[in-house]
Amino acid sequence: MTSKFLQLEKAEYAKLVEQLKKENERLNAFNFIDETEKDGKIISVKDNICVKGMPATASSRILHGYVPGFNATVVDRLEKSGFSVVGKTNMDEFGFGSFGLNSEHPAKNPFDEDYVAGGSSSGSAVATAVMKNHVSIAESTGGSISAPAAFCGVVGLTPTYGVMSRYGLIDYASSLDKIGFIGKSADNIRDVMEKTVGGDEKDTTSLSKHISNENPRRLYVVDNLMDGVDEGVKDRFEELLSKLSSMGYTVEHISIEYLEYSVPAYYILSMSEASTNLAKYQGFKYGFKVKDFSLNYNDFFMSARKQFGKEAKRRVILGTFIRSKSIKQKYYEKSLALRRSIIDKMKKILENGFIITPTMPIFTPKINEVSDINPVEAYSMDMLTVPPNLCGFPHMSFPYFYEKGMPLGAQVITDHFNDYSLLDFLSEWEKDFKYRFKKEVG
Ligand code: GLN
Numbered sequence: 001m002t003s004k005f006l007q008l009e010k011a012e013y014a015k016l017v018e019q020l021k022k023e024n025e026r027l028n029a030f031n032f033i034d035e036t037e038k039d040g041k042i043i044s045v046k047d048n049i050c051v052k053g054m055p056a057t058a059s060s061r062i063l064h065g066y067v068p069g070f071n072a073t074v075v076d077r078l079e080k081s082g083f084s085v086v087g088k089t090n091m092d093e094f095g096f097g098s099f100g101l102n103s104e105h106p107a108k109n110p111f112d113e114d115y116v117a118g119g120s121s122s123g124s125a126v127a128t129a130v131m132k133n134h135v136s137i138a139e140s141t142g143g144s145i146s147a148p149a150a151f152c153g154v155v156g157l158t159p160t161y162g163v164m165s166r167y168g169l170i171d172y173a174s175s176l177d178k179i180g181f182i183g184k185s186a187d188n189i190r191d192v193m194e195k196t197v198g199g200d201e202k203d204t205t206s207l208s209k210h211i212s213n214e215n216p217r218r219l220y221v222v223d224n225l226m227d228g229v230d231e232g233v234k235d236r237f238e239e240l241l242s243k244l245s246s247m248g249y250t251v252e253h254i255s256i257e258y259l260e261y262s263v264p265a266y267y268i269l270s271m272s273e274a275s276t277n278l279a280k281y282q283g284f285k286y287g288f289k290v291k292d293f294s295l296n297y298n299d300f301f302m303s304a305r306k307q308f309g310k311e312a313k314r315r316v317i318l319g320t321f322i323r324s325k326s327i328k329q330k331y332y333e334k335s336l337a338l339r340r341s342i343i344d345k346m347k348k349i350l351e352n353g354f355i356i357t358p359t360m361p362i363f364t365p366k367i368n369e370v371s372d373i374n375p376v377e378a379y380s381m382d383m384l385t386v387p388p389n390l391c392g393f394p395h396m397s398f399p400y401f402y403e404k405g406m407p408l409g410a411q412v413i414t415d416h417f418n419d420y421s422l423l424d425f426l427s428e429w430e431k432d433f434k435y436r437f438k439k440e441v442g
Pocket of ligand 1: 119141270
């Protein structure tokens, strides 16, 4: 393995900061760039992961002014291995979104600023595209690593649920949140993952498990997932499958019952959990501090919680509704059962090979094409990234084609704890594939 990071001496750091500040005026990749002189291998961190002494806002106004006094475990482990954090990357507020537009200052696509960067880890994908040999620490609940990676022409790896410590992560939906990586080389991502993976006493939900790399060289295409995919994307995907066949993969078409219900099940579960996780931002201990104690009960809490953006409010309201006693059986419990059934069905397939899909059902859209689509349309764009996220399966989006100068990504999914097979797949893919970046700084 030959990992190669942007490694800077203290004297060179200020120059990188200048370059990034300039790029940031155009692309909004960062919510915060650390100007304190430092050296080491340069990484960036999504703004919902705590880095000691740097603001952590998760792109939410309710967290303005919050500066954690501690590192998330992933950050701690990387700093101990000679990595330095250059800044905190932009995102959809609390991770709510697929295009990066649910942020006060949305990130833009590095290939063309009229296009979306994808979300919710928008800034991590943009930062990775514009910096030499970069890896950004990101997070996915339902596709937030894959989507921006695909739209920005970089690689996004979402590990098995539980293998990465989430200590220091600002939570969205705890049964789904996973810290992962956006990068542009298999070796770099592997290096960073090896240094951060594994159980942590500060996160009792984290696991220490052997991570394998079994690759039976078989690819399954799930036909009933492909229904809503754009025809042009389907054509490119067919070409990808032929290429992979010529690399020695057997391609098989299958269908997996109920998989098309993953999106509603995911949104029901994720909103339910988000509405409880967000309950802590009420103006006392966490979040925006309300200073006027003369306010009555409703006005006091409202003045804190009105800081939430539109999508966050929608999810708190819907999530609270879904959990209410009279209907929770109908939606919440049904979604849990459906998730269990989909896990079992997918697992049977993944024991024998990868599942492969386009990452997103559409080509990278322009900002004005998606800025006012309705929420249900927006949620349906996650139809391909939600199934592995709902079930905690490791998955990776990788670039494979450029259409009119814009990148296109595909997603491979593997069985739990077989994460390294995805990076082996990528190493093989990289032998023939040339990433194209417009401009790289550092
Ligand atoms: N688009 C999905 C959502 O809005 C996924 C976001 C994520 O993975 N954080 O919930």
